[in-house]
Amino acid sequence: MKKILLLVLMSLSLGAFAGEVNVKVSGMVCSMCAQGIQKKFSGETAIEKLHVDMDKKEVHITIKDGQDISDDTIKKLITEAGYNVAAITRK
Amino acid sequence: MKKLMTLLLLISFKAFAHPVIYKGGWAISSSNMPDYSNNYVMYSLSNRFSVGMDHWRFGQRDEDLNNDLGLLKLNHLLWRRNGEESQANVYLHGGLGVEDQEFEKKTLRGAYMYGLEADWETRTLYTSLKHYQFNDIAVTQARVGFSPKTAKFEDLQTWFMVQGMVINDVNEELMITPLVRFFYHNVLWEMGSSTRGEWMINLMVHY
Numbered sequence: 001m002k003k004i005l006l007l008v009l010m011s012l013s014l015g016a017f018a019g020e021v022n023v024k025v026s027g028m029v030c031s032m033c034a035q036g037i038q039k040k041f042s043g044e045t046a047i048e049k050l051h052v053d054m055d056k057k058e059v060h061i062t063i064k065d066g067q068d069i070s071d072d073t074i075k076k077l078i079t080e081a082g083y084n085v086a087a088i089t090r091k
Numbered sequence: 092m093k094k095l096m097t098l099l100l101l102i103s104f105k106a107f108a109h110p111v112i113y114k115g116g117w118a119i120s121s122s123n124m125p126d127y128s129n130n131y132v133m134y135s136l137s138n139r140f141s142v143g144m145d146h147w148r149f150g151q152r153d154e155d156l157n158n159d160l161g162l163l164k165l166n167h168l169l170w171r172r173n174g175e176e177s178q179a180n181v182y183l184h185g186g187l188g189v190e191d192q193e194f195e196k197k198t199l200r201g202a203y204m205y206g207l208e209a210d211w212e213t214r215t216l217y218t219s220l221k222h223y224q225f226n227d228i229a230v231t232q233a234r235v236g237f238s239p240k241t242a243k244f245e246d247l248q249t250w251f252m253v254q255g256m257v258i259n260d261v262n263e264e265l266m267i268t269p270l271v272r273f274f275y276h277n278v279l280w281e282m283g284s285s286t287r288g289e290w291m292i293n294l295m296v297h298y
Contacts (some may be wrong), residue, residue, distance in 0.1 A: 054244050
């Protein structure tokens with residue numbers, strides 16, 4: 001019982017840490033054009049850090065503690081930047 | 092009218108950008124050669140449409156004459172394919188405005204333009220083709236290029252390109268211009284010299 005309680009407490013505390021989101025993006029071949037991704041996400045207060053990886057064709061998003069950004073918002077912003085979302089993975 | 096044309100020129104930056112960028116973004120573009128220049132400022136209403144002011148100058152060097160066009164222009168991203176390793180685009184353009192014609196020793200008349208533009212690129216290959224039709228002038232331009240090395244998001248990227256361009260009613264000869272393109276963050280600049288010895292300087296900024 002104590003072990004179960006400990007596991008539950010640990011999983012709850014992990015949820016309070018900053019989240020990491022990896023977004024696989026299609027069409028990201030021009031770094032100048034991809035600046036638009038940074039611009040579009042710059043207004044999102046839940047984001048602590050954003051990194052565009054042209055080699056892996058991914059956008060790595062670090063979310064602030066206790067906050068979140070939905071998959072729908074991510075897809076909307078990537079689309080408004082001119083790209084397609086291939087996959088979203090959360091850690 | 093010349094004052095208005097000058098104002099359009101002054102308020103428009105120069106750069107050679109995608110005509111439609113991200114929603115809410117500004118593209119400022121300038122393309123310059125001795126017999127030709129194009130400057131514009133465009134605002135992307137969405138990732139499919141942009142609108143802005145566009146200025147064109149076509150020169151006849153032998154007679155030191157210029158035709159200037161100032162247009163309100165609409166650009167539409169008609170089709171885009173975002174592949175895993177490439178992107179392809181097709182744009183439609185249309186504009187209305189005024190033309191100051193020194194070629195015909197006339198002053199002002201109404202002006203229109205329409206055009207089609209297509210490009211395909213990867214991180215190391217680039218191709219584009221565009222055709223614009225104005226009142227009496229047509230511009231056709233094609234480019235191919237390569238980048239010897241892929242660049243990370245934060246790094247300077249270098250491209251080597253060749254441009255072929257025909258401006259009918261100006262010189263009607265094919266102008267071949269090798270050029271070098273650099274871009275860093277949101278700024279792009281290009282320098283070249285045609286096979287006839289004409290310089291080319293282009294600058295582009297995205298905001």
